[in-house]
Structures are given as structure tokens and as C-alpha cells.
Amino acid sequence: MDSAxxxxxxxxxxxxxxxxxMPATLSVxxxxxxxxxxxxxxxxxxxxxxxxxxxxxxxxxLFRDFAQLQQTLTEWQASHARTATA
Numbered sequence: 001m002d003s004a005x006x007x008x009x010x011x012x013x014x015x016x017x018x019x020x021x022m023p024a025t026l027s028v029x030x031x032x033x034x035x036x037x038x039x040x041x042x043x044x045x046x047x048x049x050x051x052x053x054x055x056x057x058x059x060x061x062l063f064r065d066f067a068q069l070q071q072t073l074t075e076w077q078a079s080h081a082r083t084a085t086a
Contacts, residue, residue: 022049 026045033041 029041
């Protein structure tokens, strides 16, 4: 992606896809496991989803911080190059 708008659109499409897949995975669990094992399977599934949410937030913030650092370094380099040539 070369623009913020494109990135926003792609992330929106990914979110819609994820929202459509999530109920399907739970539906598969309820259909595959027998009634006596279903509660354990759903609990493991829900725990995995919870861990995924916990993992996402720091990852997003780390990416944002890296992007901000990269922008700051690029601006500093450009500023330093103008000062050195003046």
C-alpha cells in the first residue's frame, strides 16, 4: 500500500472477512464435536480468540511506534542534509 487511504480500505475488508469467518469457525466446532466434548472445544476456541486479541494490541502499537520513528528519522535526515549543504 502506498497510501493511508488504501491501507484503511484493505484493513476494513480484512475486518469484514474476519467477522464473517469467526461465526463459521464456531459453527464447525459445534457440528464436529459430540455434545459431551463440545463445551471443552468451545472453551479452547474462546481462549484462543482471547489470546489473539491480547496479542494484537501490542503488535499494532509497536508497528505504529516503528512507523513514527521511521518518519522522524527521515525528517531528521532531510533536515540534516539541508543544513549540511547550506
